Amino acid sequence: MDNPLTKEQISEIKRIQALTGEDQAHEWEKFVKTLSKEQHEFLFKKQETGDKCFFCELIKGDLKKYIVYEDAKVLAILDINPANVGHTLVIPKEHFSSSHEVKDVGYYFNIANAIVKNIKEKLKSDSNILVMNGENAGQKGNHFMIHVIPREKDDNVNVTWDKRNMEEKDLEETKNLLKIIVEEKKPEKIIIQTEKRERRVP
Structure with a gap:
């Protein structure tokens, strides 16, 4: 993706990066709101080319956050550009690129479920x-x-898709390809040793 940011915007980013504390947080929040969708996506995309992770910096830094929940492992904050009011991001404090990298992914879904409630x-x-x-x-x-994401009737948030027709053989092939095989552990043989006592004849 070509850099969609103007020279003025790049200069503004550098100026904000030189600030600290609440001043930086306030200026960054104002700046992000001026970006187009393409520019917003570009800033996030930059992290995939070796730049610092925006969300790691968000967690550690002084940028203003609307915190819904926080503990040692997770930060849950309101999305400042939400799909709907109340749109919340549940973000692990440790950096993971994808859900399959997370060993205790259920922990984060428990937090998400509490937010759903x-x-x-x-x-x-x-x-x-x-x-x-x-x-x-x-x-x-x-x-x-x-x-x-909170949902209301006719809210224009679209997470639906066009259904595809699948042949039985294709379903069978896909099932075999994705099937998860769990090896059952055989129960260990337990041997109980008893002490042999000599029987004395009175």
Whole structure:
């Protein structure tokens, strides 16, 4: 992707990078809101070519965050450019590019599920839980995260797709290709040794 940023925008980024603390956070938040969709995606895409991960910097840095939940392993924040009001990002503090790299991925989905419950109770909304693994799946940055998106009727958020017809042989081939085989562990043989005592004749 060619750099869609103007010279003025690049100069502004350098100026903001030289700031610290709340000044940097405030200026960066204002700057991001001026970007087009293409420019916004370009900044996230840069991390895949060796630049620092935006989300790692977001977690560690002073940029203003609207925190919904935080602990030692995860940060859940409101998306500042949401699909709907309440759109939340569940972001591991450790860097993972994709969900398959995460050993305890269930931990993060438990947090996402707690947010779903809050959305249902507080916003009275339905919701989607979404993960994008890779560019072709819609992933914008190189940091695994879970999107929790509140849903309303006719809200113009589209996560549907056109259904495809599959032949039985194709389904069978795909099943065999993707089938997960779990090796069952055989129970260990337990040998109990008893002490032999000599029987004394009285």
